[in-house]
Amino acid sequence: MSERLIFGQVLGFAGDPFAEGPGAARHERRGAVLVRDGRIAAVGPADDLRAAHPGVAAVEYGEALICAGFVDAHAHYPQTAMIASWGKRLIDWLNSYTFPEEMKFGDPAYVAEIAARYFDLTLSNGTTTACSFCTIHPESVEAFFAEAQVRGVRAVAGKTCMDRNAPEGLRDTATRAYDESRALLEEWHGVDRLSYAITPRFSPTSTPEQLEALGALWAEHPDCPMQTHLSEQVDEVAWVAELFPDARDYLDTYERFGLLRPGGMYGHAIHLTARERARLTEVGAAVVHCPTSNTFIGSGLFDMAGLVRGGPRIGLATDTGGGSSFSMLRTMAAAYEIGQLNGAALHPAELLWLATQGSARALRMEDRIGNLAAGMEADLVVLDLASTPAIAQRAARAEDLWEAIFPTIMMGDDRAVQAVWVGGEPVAIPDG
Structure with missing residues:
Protein backbone atom coordinates (compact mmCIF):
# COMPACT_ATOMS: atom_id res chain seq x y z
CA MET A 1 0.00 0.00 0.00
CA SER A 2 1.31 3.42 -1.01
CA GLU A 3 0.40 6.35 1.28
CA ARG A 4 1.47 9.98 1.49
CA LEU A 5 0.31 13.09 3.29
CA ILE A 6 0.47 16.30 1.24
CA PHE A 7 0.45 19.53 3.25
CA GLY A 8 -0.49 23.05 2.16
CA GLN A 9 -3.57 25.19 1.72
CA VAL A 10 -6.33 22.85 0.54
CA LEU A 11 -9.33 23.83 -1.58
CA GLY A 12 -12.20 21.62 -2.72
CA PHE A 13 -15.94 21.96 -3.31
CA ALA A 14 -18.91 20.59 -1.41
CA GLY A 15 -21.34 22.05 -3.94
CA ASP A 16 -21.74 24.24 -7.00
CA PRO A 17 -20.74 27.87 -6.35
CA PHE A 18 -22.98 29.03 -9.20
CA ALA A 19 -25.94 27.74 -7.18
CA GLU A 20 -24.65 28.11 -3.63
CA GLY A 21 -22.14 30.95 -3.83
CA PRO A 22 -18.49 30.91 -2.73
CA GLY A 23 -19.54 29.08 0.44
CA ALA A 24 -19.70 25.91 -1.66
CA ALA A 25 -15.90 25.83 -1.46
CA ARG A 26 -14.11 24.06 1.40
CA HIS A 27 -10.80 25.64 2.36
CA GLU A 28 -8.27 24.61 4.97
CA ARG A 29 -5.67 27.31 5.60
CA ARG A 30 -3.36 24.66 6.99
CA GLY A 31 -4.67 21.47 5.45
CA ALA A 32 -3.63 18.10 4.16
CA VAL A 33 -4.58 15.49 1.59
CA LEU A 34 -4.04 11.81 2.35
CA VAL A 35 -3.27 9.91 -0.86
CA ARG A 36 -3.51 6.14 -0.84
CA ASP A 37 -2.98 3.86 -3.83
CA GLY A 38 -3.77 6.52 -6.41
CA ARG A 39 -6.86 7.91 -4.70
CA ILE A 40 -7.67 10.56 -2.16
CA ALA A 41 -8.32 8.81 1.13
CA ALA A 42 -9.00 11.91 3.24
CA VAL A 43 -8.92 15.71 3.18
CA GLY A 44 -8.90 17.89 6.28
CA PRO A 45 -6.96 19.95 8.81
CA ALA A 46 -3.26 19.15 8.75
CA ASP A 47 -2.97 18.50 12.49
CA ASP A 48 -5.90 16.06 12.46
CA LEU A 49 -4.59 14.02 9.54
CA ARG A 50 -1.03 14.01 10.89
CA ALA A 51 -2.26 12.75 14.25
CA ALA A 52 -4.39 10.05 12.63
CA HIS A 53 -1.58 8.88 10.34
CA PRO A 54 1.67 9.42 12.24
CA GLY A 55 3.83 7.07 10.19
CA VAL A 56 2.86 8.24 6.72
CA ALA A 57 5.49 9.98 4.59
CA ALA A 58 4.81 13.69 4.21
CA VAL A 59 5.25 16.19 1.37
CA GLU A 60 5.23 19.85 2.41
CA TYR A 61 4.07 22.70 0.16
CA GLY A 62 3.78 25.42 2.81
CA GLU A 63 1.59 28.33 1.70
CA ALA A 64 0.91 26.90 -1.77
CA LEU A 65 -2.66 26.06 -2.74
CA ILE A 66 -3.54 22.41 -3.40
CA CYS A 67 -6.61 21.80 -5.55
CA ALA A 68 -7.85 19.27 -8.06
CA GLY A 69 -5.89 19.06 -11.29
CA LEU A 363 -17.27 14.71 -19.20
CA ARG A 364 -19.62 12.88 -16.79
CA MET A 365 -16.61 12.03 -14.65
CA GLU A 366 -17.40 14.17 -11.61
CA ASP A 367 -17.43 11.04 -9.45
CA ARG A 368 -13.77 10.40 -10.32
CA ILE A 369 -11.93 13.66 -11.06
CA GLY A 370 -12.15 17.40 -10.58
CA ASN A 371 -12.40 17.70 -6.79
CA LEU A 372 -10.52 17.13 -3.56
CA ALA A 373 -12.70 14.62 -1.74
CA ALA A 374 -12.33 11.14 -0.34
CA GLY A 375 -12.62 8.48 -3.02
CA MET A 376 -11.60 10.70 -5.94
CA GLU A 377 -8.63 9.92 -8.15
CA ALA A 378 -5.58 11.73 -6.79
CA ASP A 379 -4.91 14.22 -9.59
CA LEU A 380 -3.70 17.44 -7.97
CA VAL A 381 -2.18 20.76 -8.91
CA VAL A 382 -0.18 22.81 -6.42
CA LEU A 383 -0.27 26.55 -7.13
CA ASP A 384 2.25 29.09 -5.94
CA LEU A 385 0.10 32.13 -5.17
CA ALA A 386 3.12 34.44 -5.36
CA SER A 387 4.79 33.09 -8.50
CA THR A 388 5.81 36.44 -10.00
CA PRO A 389 6.58 39.82 -8.43
CA ALA A 390 3.38 41.32 -9.84
CA ILE A 391 1.23 38.53 -8.45
CA ALA A 392 3.08 38.45 -5.13
CA GLN A 393 2.65 42.14 -4.41
CA ARG A 394 -1.07 41.98 -5.11
CA ALA A 395 -1.63 38.76 -3.15
CA ALA A 396 0.19 40.28 -0.17
CA ARG A 397 -2.63 42.84 0.13
CA ALA A 398 -5.38 40.20 0.07
CA GLU A 399 -7.93 40.34 2.85
CA ASP A 400 -9.45 36.93 2.18
CA LEU A 401 -8.85 33.67 0.32
CA TRP A 402 -10.40 34.78 -2.96
CA GLU A 403 -8.41 38.00 -3.09
CA ALA A 404 -5.28 35.87 -2.65
CA ILE A 405 -6.25 33.45 -5.44
CA PHE A 406 -7.65 35.89 -8.00
CA PRO A 407 -4.31 37.47 -9.03
CA THR A 408 -3.00 34.01 -9.94
CA ILE A 409 -6.12 33.33 -12.02
CA MET A 410 -5.76 36.62 -13.87
CA MET A 411 -1.97 36.83 -14.24
CA GLY A 412 -0.72 33.31 -13.62
CA ASP A 413 0.90 30.94 -16.09
CA ASP A 414 3.05 27.80 -15.89
CA ARG A 415 5.33 29.56 -13.37
CA ALA A 416 2.47 29.33 -10.87
CA VAL A 417 2.35 25.53 -11.16
CA GLN A 418 4.62 24.41 -8.35
CA ALA A 419 3.78 20.70 -8.55
CA VAL A 420 1.46 18.25 -10.30
CA TRP A 421 0.29 14.87 -9.04
CA VAL A 422 -1.23 12.30 -11.37
CA GLY A 423 -2.86 9.18 -10.00
CA GLY A 424 -1.35 9.79 -6.59
CA GLU A 425 2.22 10.25 -7.82
CA PRO A 426 4.20 13.46 -8.30
CA VAL A 427 5.24 14.04 -11.90
CA ALA A 428 8.24 15.90 -13.20
CA ILE A 429 6.92 19.13 -14.67
CA PRO A 430 8.43 19.54 -18.12
CA ASP A 431 9.92 22.87 -19.07
CA GLY A 432 7.09 24.64 -20.88
Whole structure:
Protein backbone atom coordinates (compact mmCIF):
# COMPACT_ATOMS: atom_id res chain seq x y z
CA MET A 1 0.00 0.00 0.00
CA SER A 2 1.31 3.42 -1.01
CA GLU A 3 0.40 6.35 1.28
CA ARG A 4 1.47 9.98 1.49
CA LEU A 5 0.31 13.09 3.29
CA ILE A 6 0.47 16.30 1.24
CA PHE A 7 0.45 19.53 3.25
CA GLY A 8 -0.49 23.05 2.16
CA GLN A 9 -3.57 25.19 1.72
CA VAL A 10 -6.33 22.85 0.54
CA LEU A 11 -9.33 23.83 -1.58
CA GLY A 12 -12.20 21.62 -2.72
CA PHE A 13 -15.94 21.96 -3.31
CA ALA A 14 -18.91 20.59 -1.41
CA GLY A 15 -21.34 22.05 -3.94
CA ASP A 16 -21.74 24.24 -7.00
CA PRO A 17 -20.74 27.87 -6.35
CA PHE A 18 -22.98 29.03 -9.20
CA ALA A 19 -25.94 27.74 -7.18
CA GLU A 20 -24.65 28.11 -3.63
CA GLY A 21 -22.14 30.95 -3.83
CA PRO A 22 -18.49 30.91 -2.73
CA GLY A 23 -19.54 29.08 0.44
CA ALA A 24 -19.70 25.91 -1.66
CA ALA A 25 -15.90 25.83 -1.46
CA ARG A 26 -14.11 24.06 1.40
CA HIS A 27 -10.80 25.64 2.36
CA GLU A 28 -8.27 24.61 4.97
CA ARG A 29 -5.67 27.31 5.60
CA ARG A 30 -3.36 24.66 6.99
CA GLY A 31 -4.67 21.47 5.45
CA ALA A 32 -3.63 18.10 4.16
CA VAL A 33 -4.58 15.49 1.59
CA LEU A 34 -4.04 11.81 2.35
CA VAL A 35 -3.27 9.91 -0.86
CA ARG A 36 -3.51 6.14 -0.84
CA ASP A 37 -2.98 3.86 -3.83
CA GLY A 38 -3.77 6.52 -6.41
CA ARG A 39 -6.86 7.91 -4.70
CA ILE A 40 -7.67 10.56 -2.16
CA ALA A 41 -8.32 8.81 1.13
CA ALA A 42 -9.00 11.91 3.24
CA VAL A 43 -8.92 15.71 3.18
CA GLY A 44 -8.90 17.89 6.28
CA PRO A 45 -6.96 19.95 8.81
CA ALA A 46 -3.26 19.15 8.75
CA ASP A 47 -2.97 18.50 12.49
CA ASP A 48 -5.90 16.06 12.46
CA LEU A 49 -4.59 14.02 9.54
CA ARG A 50 -1.03 14.01 10.89
CA ALA A 51 -2.26 12.75 14.25
CA ALA A 52 -4.39 10.05 12.63
CA HIS A 53 -1.58 8.88 10.34
CA PRO A 54 1.67 9.42 12.24
CA GLY A 55 3.83 7.07 10.19
CA VAL A 56 2.86 8.24 6.72
CA ALA A 57 5.49 9.98 4.59
CA ALA A 58 4.81 13.69 4.21
CA VAL A 59 5.25 16.19 1.37
CA GLU A 60 5.23 19.85 2.41
CA TYR A 61 4.07 22.70 0.16
CA GLY A 62 3.78 25.42 2.81
CA GLU A 63 1.59 28.33 1.70
CA ALA A 64 0.91 26.90 -1.77
CA LEU A 65 -2.66 26.06 -2.74
CA ILE A 66 -3.54 22.41 -3.40
CA CYS A 67 -6.61 21.80 -5.55
CA ALA A 68 -7.85 19.27 -8.06
CA GLY A 69 -5.89 19.06 -11.29
CA PHE A 70 -7.36 21.08 -14.12
CA VAL A 71 -9.72 19.39 -16.60
CA ASP A 72 -9.58 20.67 -20.19
CA ALA A 73 -12.89 19.61 -21.72
CA HIS A 74 -12.25 20.50 -25.40
CA ALA A 75 -8.92 20.60 -27.23
CA HIS A 76 -7.31 19.73 -30.55
CA TYR A 77 -3.91 18.26 -29.80
CA PRO A 78 -3.03 18.02 -33.55
CA GLN A 79 -3.05 21.84 -33.58
CA THR A 80 -0.28 22.07 -30.95
CA ALA A 81 2.41 23.23 -33.38
CA MET A 82 0.20 25.83 -35.11
CA ILE A 83 -1.22 27.53 -32.03
CA ALA A 84 -1.41 31.35 -32.30
CA SER A 85 -1.63 31.45 -36.10
CA TRP A 86 -2.53 34.95 -37.18
CA GLY A 87 -5.59 36.61 -38.50
CA LYS A 88 -8.33 34.27 -39.70
CA ARG A 89 -11.91 33.54 -38.78
CA LEU A 90 -13.13 30.00 -38.39
CA ILE A 91 -13.61 28.64 -41.92
CA ASP A 92 -10.58 30.40 -43.40
CA TRP A 93 -8.54 29.47 -40.32
CA LEU A 94 -9.37 25.79 -40.82
CA ASN A 95 -8.41 25.90 -44.48
CA SER A 96 -5.26 27.99 -44.03
CA TYR A 97 -3.76 26.44 -40.91
CA THR A 98 -5.64 23.50 -39.42
CA PHE A 99 -6.20 21.24 -42.41
CA PRO A 100 -2.62 21.54 -43.76
CA GLU A 101 -1.26 20.65 -40.31
CA GLU A 102 -3.65 17.74 -39.83
CA MET A 103 -2.56 16.30 -43.20
CA LYS A 104 0.75 15.41 -41.49
CA PHE A 105 -0.86 13.12 -38.94
CA GLY A 106 -0.67 9.95 -40.96
CA ASP A 107 3.06 9.90 -40.13
CA PRO A 108 3.51 7.85 -36.91
CA ALA A 109 6.79 9.55 -36.00
CA TYR A 110 5.35 13.05 -36.33
CA VAL A 111 2.20 12.09 -34.45
CA ALA A 112 4.24 10.65 -31.58
CA GLU A 113 6.34 13.82 -31.40
CA ILE A 114 3.29 16.10 -31.18
CA ALA A 115 1.49 13.89 -28.67
CA ALA A 116 4.50 13.96 -26.35
CA ARG A 117 4.85 17.73 -26.75
CA TYR A 118 1.15 18.23 -26.05
CA PHE A 119 1.28 16.38 -22.73
CA ASP A 120 4.50 18.17 -21.78
CA LEU A 121 2.72 21.48 -22.28
CA THR A 122 -0.53 20.56 -20.57
CA LEU A 123 1.09 18.96 -17.53
CA SER A 124 3.40 21.95 -17.11
CA ASN A 125 0.23 24.06 -16.87
CA GLY A 126 -1.44 21.83 -14.29
CA THR A 127 -3.89 20.03 -16.59
CA THR A 128 -4.31 16.42 -15.51
CA THR A 129 -7.27 15.44 -17.73
CA ALA A 130 -7.65 16.36 -21.39
CA CYS A 131 -10.44 15.73 -23.88
CA SER A 132 -9.13 16.08 -27.42
CA PHE A 133 -10.15 15.77 -31.03
CA CYS A 134 -7.58 13.84 -33.08
CA THR A 135 -7.50 13.72 -36.91
CA ILE A 136 -9.10 11.29 -39.35
CA HIS A 137 -5.97 9.12 -39.09
CA PRO A 138 -6.24 6.22 -36.62
CA GLU A 139 -2.53 6.78 -35.93
CA SER A 140 -3.40 10.10 -34.32
CA VAL A 141 -5.66 8.38 -31.80
CA GLU A 142 -3.19 5.58 -31.13
CA ALA A 143 -0.38 8.03 -30.41
CA PHE A 144 -2.48 10.23 -28.12
CA PHE A 145 -3.75 7.33 -26.03
CA ALA A 146 -0.34 5.62 -25.92
CA GLU A 147 1.29 8.79 -24.59
CA ALA A 148 -1.49 9.35 -22.05
CA GLN A 149 -1.19 5.75 -20.91
CA VAL A 150 2.56 6.04 -20.35
CA ARG A 151 2.04 9.16 -18.24
CA GLY A 152 -0.93 7.75 -16.34
CA VAL A 153 -3.20 10.70 -17.08
CA ARG A 154 -6.92 10.47 -17.63
CA ALA A 155 -7.65 11.25 -21.27
CA VAL A 156 -10.61 11.32 -23.67
CA ALA A 157 -10.17 11.38 -27.45
CA GLY A 158 -11.54 10.18 -30.76
CA LYS A 159 -10.87 9.98 -34.47
CA THR A 160 -12.20 13.15 -36.09
CA CYS A 161 -14.63 12.14 -38.84
CA MET A 162 -15.14 14.22 -42.02
CA ASP A 163 -16.43 13.16 -45.42
CA ARG A 164 -17.06 16.52 -47.12
CA ASN A 165 -15.94 20.17 -47.16
CA ALA A 166 -12.37 19.21 -46.31
CA PRO A 167 -9.26 18.40 -48.35
CA GLU A 168 -9.24 15.01 -50.00
CA GLY A 169 -6.49 13.75 -47.70
CA LEU A 170 -8.64 14.52 -44.65
CA ARG A 171 -11.88 12.94 -45.82
CA ASP A 172 -13.08 9.46 -45.00
CA THR A 173 -16.52 7.98 -45.73
CA ALA A 174 -19.54 7.11 -43.64
CA THR A 175 -18.50 3.45 -43.63
CA ARG A 176 -14.86 4.11 -42.88
CA ALA A 177 -15.72 6.56 -40.11
CA TYR A 178 -17.91 3.95 -38.47
CA ASP A 179 -15.48 1.06 -38.92
CA GLU A 180 -12.34 2.88 -37.79
CA SER A 181 -14.09 4.59 -34.88
CA ARG A 182 -15.49 1.27 -33.70
CA ALA A 183 -12.11 -0.45 -33.96
CA LEU A 184 -10.40 2.30 -31.96
CA LEU A 185 -13.22 2.33 -29.43
CA GLU A 186 -12.95 -1.42 -28.90
CA GLU A 187 -9.17 -1.15 -28.52
CA TRP A 188 -8.95 1.78 -26.11
CA HIS A 189 -12.22 2.65 -24.38
CA GLY A 190 -12.05 1.85 -20.68
CA VAL A 191 -8.39 0.81 -20.78
CA ASP A 192 -6.57 2.22 -17.74
CA ARG A 193 -7.71 5.88 -17.54
CA LEU A 194 -8.70 6.27 -21.18
CA SER A 195 -12.11 6.92 -22.76
CA TYR A 196 -13.02 6.95 -26.43
CA ALA A 197 -15.21 9.79 -27.71
CA ILE A 198 -17.19 9.43 -30.92
CA THR A 199 -16.09 12.53 -32.86
CA PRO A 200 -17.77 14.11 -35.86
CA ARG A 201 -15.87 17.38 -36.33
CA PHE A 202 -19.04 19.38 -36.97
CA SER A 203 -22.08 19.14 -39.22
CA PRO A 204 -20.59 21.02 -42.20
CA THR A 205 -17.85 18.41 -42.64
CA SER A 206 -20.09 15.35 -42.34
CA THR A 207 -22.78 14.20 -44.74
CA PRO A 208 -26.10 13.07 -43.31
CA GLU A 209 -24.96 9.50 -44.05
CA GLN A 210 -21.87 9.90 -41.90
CA LEU A 211 -23.76 11.55 -39.04
CA GLU A 212 -26.27 8.69 -39.17
CA ALA A 213 -23.48 6.10 -39.04
CA LEU A 214 -21.87 7.78 -36.03
CA GLY A 215 -25.25 8.08 -34.33
CA ALA A 216 -25.69 4.32 -34.83
CA LEU A 217 -22.25 3.67 -33.33
CA TRP A 218 -23.10 5.79 -30.29
CA ALA A 219 -26.35 3.89 -29.82
CA GLU A 220 -24.35 0.66 -29.81
CA HIS A 221 -21.87 2.05 -27.25
CA PRO A 222 -23.90 4.45 -25.10
CA ASP A 223 -21.30 4.56 -22.33
CA CYS A 224 -18.92 6.45 -24.64
CA PRO A 225 -18.99 10.23 -24.78
CA MET A 226 -19.57 12.08 -28.05
CA GLN A 227 -17.87 15.39 -28.87
CA THR A 228 -18.42 17.92 -31.63
CA HIS A 229 -18.86 21.65 -32.28
CA LEU A 230 -22.01 23.75 -32.14
CA SER A 231 -22.87 27.34 -33.10
CA GLU A 232 -19.37 28.78 -32.91
CA GLN A 233 -19.75 31.62 -35.42
CA VAL A 234 -22.69 33.35 -37.08
CA ASP A 235 -21.52 32.56 -40.62
CA GLU A 236 -21.02 28.92 -39.62
CA VAL A 237 -24.62 28.76 -38.36
CA ALA A 238 -25.81 30.18 -41.70
CA TRP A 239 -23.71 27.62 -43.57
CA VAL A 240 -25.26 24.78 -41.59
CA ALA A 241 -28.73 26.10 -42.48
CA GLU A 242 -27.79 25.94 -46.17
CA LEU A 243 -26.39 22.42 -45.90
CA PHE A 244 -29.34 21.10 -43.85
CA PRO A 245 -32.37 23.05 -45.11
CA ASP A 246 -34.84 20.73 -43.38
CA ALA A 247 -33.24 21.08 -39.93
CA ARG A 248 -34.96 23.20 -37.31
CA ASP A 249 -31.61 24.64 -36.19
CA TYR A 250 -27.93 23.69 -35.86
CA LEU A 251 -28.52 21.32 -32.93
CA ASP A 252 -31.16 19.50 -34.94
CA THR A 253 -28.50 18.43 -37.44
CA TYR A 254 -27.14 16.24 -34.62
CA GLU A 255 -30.41 15.38 -32.93
CA ARG A 256 -32.06 13.88 -36.03
CA PHE A 257 -29.15 11.44 -36.41
CA GLY A 258 -29.00 10.24 -32.81
CA LEU A 259 -26.20 12.55 -31.74
CA LEU A 260 -27.97 14.36 -28.92
CA ARG A 261 -28.30 12.77 -25.51
CA PRO A 262 -26.46 12.48 -22.16
CA GLY A 263 -22.75 12.19 -22.78
CA GLY A 264 -22.81 14.65 -25.66
CA MET A 265 -20.33 17.53 -25.44
CA TYR A 266 -20.83 20.51 -27.72
CA GLY A 267 -17.93 22.94 -28.01
CA HIS A 268 -18.50 26.73 -28.10
CA ALA A 269 -22.34 26.91 -28.18
CA ILE A 270 -22.34 30.70 -28.47
CA HIS A 271 -25.19 31.48 -30.86
CA LEU A 272 -27.92 29.21 -29.51
CA THR A 273 -31.64 29.48 -30.11
CA ALA A 274 -34.12 29.13 -27.27
CA ARG A 275 -35.05 25.66 -28.57
CA GLU A 276 -31.42 24.55 -28.60
CA ARG A 277 -30.89 25.71 -25.02
CA ALA A 278 -34.01 23.91 -23.90
CA ARG A 279 -33.12 20.65 -25.66
CA LEU A 280 -29.53 20.61 -24.40
CA THR A 281 -30.84 21.04 -20.88
CA GLU A 282 -33.64 18.52 -21.27
CA VAL A 283 -31.37 15.71 -22.42
CA GLY A 284 -28.60 16.44 -19.90
CA ALA A 285 -25.96 17.28 -22.51
CA ALA A 286 -22.95 19.52 -21.93
CA VAL A 287 -21.69 22.67 -23.60
CA VAL A 288 -18.05 23.67 -23.36
CA HIS A 289 -16.93 27.28 -23.02
CA CYS A 290 -13.72 28.03 -24.97
CA PRO A 291 -13.06 31.69 -24.12
CA THR A 292 -9.57 32.29 -25.53
CA SER A 293 -10.61 30.66 -28.81
CA ASN A 294 -13.85 32.60 -28.99
CA THR A 295 -12.00 35.90 -28.76
CA PHE A 296 -8.96 34.86 -30.82
CA ILE A 297 -11.03 33.72 -33.81
CA GLY A 298 -13.69 36.40 -33.28
CA SER A 299 -16.56 34.02 -32.60
CA GLY A 300 -18.58 35.90 -30.00
CA LEU A 301 -19.36 35.97 -26.27
CA PHE A 302 -20.55 32.85 -24.47
CA ASP A 303 -23.64 33.50 -22.34
CA MET A 304 -22.47 31.98 -19.07
CA ALA A 305 -25.02 33.77 -16.91
CA GLY A 306 -27.92 32.71 -19.11
CA LEU A 307 -26.82 29.10 -19.45
CA VAL A 308 -26.09 28.42 -15.80
CA ARG A 309 -29.67 29.27 -14.84
CA GLY A 310 -31.24 25.84 -15.11
CA GLY A 311 -29.25 25.07 -18.24
CA PRO A 312 -26.97 22.29 -19.50
CA ARG A 313 -23.77 21.11 -17.92
CA ILE A 314 -20.96 23.58 -18.64
CA GLY A 315 -17.28 22.81 -19.00
CA LEU A 316 -14.28 25.04 -19.61
CA ALA A 317 -11.59 24.45 -22.20
CA THR A 318 -8.52 25.85 -23.92
CA ASP A 319 -9.62 24.72 -27.42
CA THR A 320 -5.96 24.70 -28.41
CA GLY A 321 -4.86 25.56 -31.03
CA GLY A 322 -7.84 27.82 -31.87
CA GLY A 323 -7.43 28.86 -28.28
CA SER A 324 -4.28 30.87 -27.70
CA SER A 325 -2.97 29.21 -24.53
CA PHE A 326 -2.40 25.76 -23.05
CA SER A 327 -3.02 27.24 -19.60
CA MET A 328 -6.30 26.73 -17.80
CA LEU A 329 -5.36 29.70 -15.62
CA ARG A 330 -5.30 31.89 -18.72
CA THR A 331 -8.55 30.25 -19.80
CA MET A 332 -10.18 31.16 -16.49
CA ALA A 333 -8.95 34.73 -16.91
CA ALA A 334 -10.49 34.90 -20.38
CA ALA A 335 -13.77 33.50 -19.05
CA TYR A 336 -13.78 36.27 -16.45
CA GLU A 337 -13.16 38.92 -19.10
CA ILE A 338 -15.98 37.60 -21.31
CA GLY A 339 -18.28 37.56 -18.29
CA GLN A 340 -17.43 41.20 -17.69
CA LEU A 341 -18.26 42.07 -21.31
CA ASN A 342 -21.61 40.33 -20.81
CA GLY A 343 -22.26 42.21 -17.59
CA ALA A 344 -21.83 39.23 -15.26
CA ALA A 345 -18.47 38.94 -13.49
CA LEU A 346 -17.54 35.39 -12.49
CA HIS A 347 -16.36 34.86 -8.92
CA PRO A 348 -12.97 33.15 -8.42
CA ALA A 349 -14.80 30.20 -6.85
CA GLU A 350 -16.90 29.83 -10.00
CA LEU A 351 -13.85 30.01 -12.24
CA LEU A 352 -11.94 27.35 -10.31
CA TRP A 353 -15.04 25.16 -10.21
CA LEU A 354 -15.46 25.41 -13.99
CA ALA A 355 -11.83 24.39 -14.56
CA THR A 356 -12.15 21.36 -12.29
CA GLN A 357 -15.54 20.03 -11.22
CA GLY A 358 -17.51 21.80 -13.94
CA SER A 359 -15.40 20.29 -16.72
CA ALA A 360 -15.47 16.92 -14.97
CA ARG A 361 -19.28 17.13 -15.00
CA ALA A 362 -19.22 17.95 -18.71
CA LEU A 363 -17.27 14.71 -19.20
CA ARG A 364 -19.62 12.88 -16.79
CA MET A 365 -16.61 12.03 -14.65
CA GLU A 366 -17.40 14.17 -11.61
CA ASP A 367 -17.43 11.04 -9.45
CA ARG A 368 -13.77 10.40 -10.32
CA ILE A 369 -11.93 13.66 -11.06
CA GLY A 370 -12.15 17.40 -10.58
CA ASN A 371 -12.40 17.70 -6.79
CA LEU A 372 -10.52 17.13 -3.56
CA ALA A 373 -12.70 14.62 -1.74
CA ALA A 374 -12.33 11.14 -0.34
CA GLY A 375 -12.62 8.48 -3.02
CA MET A 376 -11.60 10.70 -5.94
CA GLU A 377 -8.63 9.92 -8.15
CA ALA A 378 -5.58 11.73 -6.79
CA ASP A 379 -4.91 14.22 -9.59
CA LEU A 380 -3.70 17.44 -7.97
CA VAL A 381 -2.18 20.76 -8.91
CA VAL A 382 -0.18 22.81 -6.42
CA LEU A 383 -0.27 26.55 -7.13
CA ASP A 384 2.25 29.09 -5.94
CA LEU A 385 0.10 32.13 -5.17
CA ALA A 386 3.12 34.44 -5.36
CA SER A 387 4.79 33.09 -8.50
CA THR A 388 5.81 36.44 -10.00
CA PRO A 389 6.58 39.82 -8.43
CA ALA A 390 3.38 41.32 -9.84
CA ILE A 391 1.23 38.53 -8.45
CA ALA A 392 3.08 38.45 -5.13
CA GLN A 393 2.65 42.14 -4.41
CA ARG A 394 -1.07 41.98 -5.11
CA ALA A 395 -1.63 38.76 -3.15
CA ALA A 396 0.19 40.28 -0.17
CA ARG A 397 -2.63 42.84 0.13
CA ALA A 398 -5.38 40.20 0.07
CA GLU A 399 -7.93 40.34 2.85
CA ASP A 400 -9.45 36.93 2.18
CA LEU A 401 -8.85 33.67 0.32
CA TRP A 402 -10.40 34.78 -2.96
CA GLU A 403 -8.41 38.00 -3.09
CA ALA A 404 -5.28 35.87 -2.65
CA ILE A 405 -6.25 33.45 -5.44
CA PHE A 406 -7.65 35.89 -8.00
CA PRO A 407 -4.31 37.47 -9.03
CA THR A 408 -3.00 34.01 -9.94
CA ILE A 409 -6.12 33.33 -12.02
CA MET A 410 -5.76 36.62 -13.87
CA MET A 411 -1.97 36.83 -14.24
CA GLY A 412 -0.72 33.31 -13.62
CA ASP A 413 0.90 30.94 -16.09
CA ASP A 414 3.05 27.80 -15.89
CA ARG A 415 5.33 29.56 -13.37
CA ALA A 416 2.47 29.33 -10.87
CA VAL A 417 2.35 25.53 -11.16
CA GLN A 418 4.62 24.41 -8.35
CA ALA A 419 3.78 20.70 -8.55
CA VAL A 420 1.46 18.25 -10.30
CA TRP A 421 0.29 14.87 -9.04
CA VAL A 422 -1.23 12.30 -11.37
CA GLY A 423 -2.86 9.18 -10.00
CA GLY A 424 -1.35 9.79 -6.59
CA GLU A 425 2.22 10.25 -7.82
CA PRO A 426 4.20 13.46 -8.30
CA VAL A 427 5.24 14.04 -11.90
CA ALA A 428 8.24 15.90 -13.20
CA ILE A 429 6.92 19.13 -14.67
CA PRO A 430 8.43 19.54 -18.12
CA ASP A 431 9.92 22.87 -19.07
CA GLY A 432 7.09 24.64 -20.88
